[in-house]
Amino acid sequence: MNAVKPDPPPLEVLQSLVKLYTDRIAGQPLPLFDTEALPNSIHRWSKGLFNSFLALTVRYSDHVFFGDASAAAAAAAERYKKSASEILFAQLADSTADLEVFQGFCLLCLSEIYGESYPLVLTRKKLMDMDADGNMRKAWIAVGVATRLAISSGIMGTKIDGVLVNSELSRCCWSLFILDRIHGSSFLTLPAIFNEDSFPEMPPSPARPDVSNQNAAIESGEPQITLEKDLGINSYALQLLSIWGRLMSYLKNIRQGNLEDAWAANSTYQQIKSEMSRVETILPEVHRFRNSRFHELTLSELESHRAYWASWIFTQLVYHCIHCTLNHPFLHIARIPGQRRLRSPSFLQHATDQAVLHSAWVVLILGVCEQSGFKIFDPFIGHLASMIATAQFFLQFSKDETLAARASKDFRMLQGFVEKMSGTHAHLEHVASKLSRLAQFATGSTETNSFLPPKIETALLWNLLDYAVSSSTVVDGGDPSDNVEVAVNTQFLLPINAETPMPVSAQPHQQEGPRPDFWDQTTFEFDMADFANVSDMSGWTVPNESWITGHL
Structure with missing residues (x-):
């Protein structure tokens, strides 16, 4: 030829x-x-x-x-x-x-x-x-x-x-x-x-734009950004991609039935967590969400340094998606026939909290991009959004009504983001189609007023977690008996609240007004797992619901 x-x-x-x-x-x-x-x-x-x-x-x-x-x-x-x-x-x-x-x-x-x-x-x-x-x-x-x-x-x-x-x-x-x-x-x-x-x-790497306001930091009494060894934003993106490859291998082993106790010290789960912690410790302060001032910049300011901000967004989303996927409700919390085994309640609580937290950050960053008009062209980010959407799909079946409502809203937002990206990346049309198929399970459960939690195809979930397969025209076949029940508990440890008996000496002083809600704290900044700026965590509200097998 x-x-x-x-x-x-x-x-x-x-x-x-x-x-x-x-x-x-x-x-x-x-x-x-x-x-x-x-x-x-x-x-x-x-x-x-x-x-x-x-x-x-x-x-x-x-x-x-x-x-x-x-x-x-x-x-x-x-x-x-x-x-x-x-x-x-x-x-x-x-x-x-x-x-x-x-x-x-x-x-x-x-x-x-x-x-x-x-x-x-x-x-x-x-x-x-x-x-x-x-x-x-x-x-x-x-x-x-x-x-x-x-x-x-x-x-x-x-x-x-x-x-x-x-x-x-x-x-x-x-x-x-x-x-x-x-x-x-x-x-x-x-x-x-x-x-x-x-x-x-x-x-x-592309140079970081000078967007920090040191004078404002001094006037507010906030600690100033210290000079650290900065390898450039692309360096941290590449390190996260290396961990991403290991995460995909971990998911592949789970799908093949090679299960492990994720909370064990030598588990693959813990090894990946350790690698992520290492990245968190070396990421310079200037690249963290709070100090980047990304959410305060105008479209013209973002576009004038697109090379940096495109890599910065990529780094943030890969980081949060690794954490969310590693703690995905589908892997640790959902009930799967034939895979009943003893699981640590404290670990399940940790996994749930991590999935909720990191999926919310992906929604936030994509929402800032949409509000500012900063267009994302990378189709891989569309795939990351679809992976986070699967986590939000599970969370919308939580017994915590506030969390469930927020997850349902975020799922629709992520679904719309993928559909919009499919207009310029045709292979994402199949991803959007599978998300629509996933959404039908929730719709069907609502329309039938069924009190039983719906079951969804396990193969559909695995397809959406694999970038290459997510864009295929069909769902890989699977055994219907392996379909997963999406009833999700988000509380595995008994929280300390008004119903918990406490010694008189240990009872807290009466508060002035309601306890703060985690999601309503507008000053809360995650900053790539940096909790140094959070003054008090004792007042966060925790959904009060029980786990079917009891509490520790």
């Missing part, structure tokens, strides 16, 4: 595509190119790299050069993608791969993910004849081949003859790492990169 040779766009069009790439794709936190040098270097690219760049960017262009309709731009992008694929794979077969080939495969992987996917309605026969995961399987191939070749060729080494490798190679290696962690850490496959210790030095 002869390679398709689409006409290259003129300089004016190419410059618009470079800007489009810089605004929509770079720094999410993919550091593949130095965006400042990109306009001048793109003219020297090989044909394979050049066409892979066009395949990724042209589909979003509204320039008349590609036609008068979006369909014409998409068709042109497909032609560029086909040409790039044939050139790049031919170079691999001829053992002529160089840095630009690896860069081209990074862009080819993204072009598969960002590209069109198959229609939502497919017959089983048609599904068997085509890629059931939309373009995701092609993305796996692109990043998998490039990553394994990069490892075998030895370009991942930190030094060559005692000299640090060049910046372009460093950017390419870490871009391969990001794609491998996000798109290769699926339940259906294994990541190619297990240890990044031998990688080149990380590329520089």
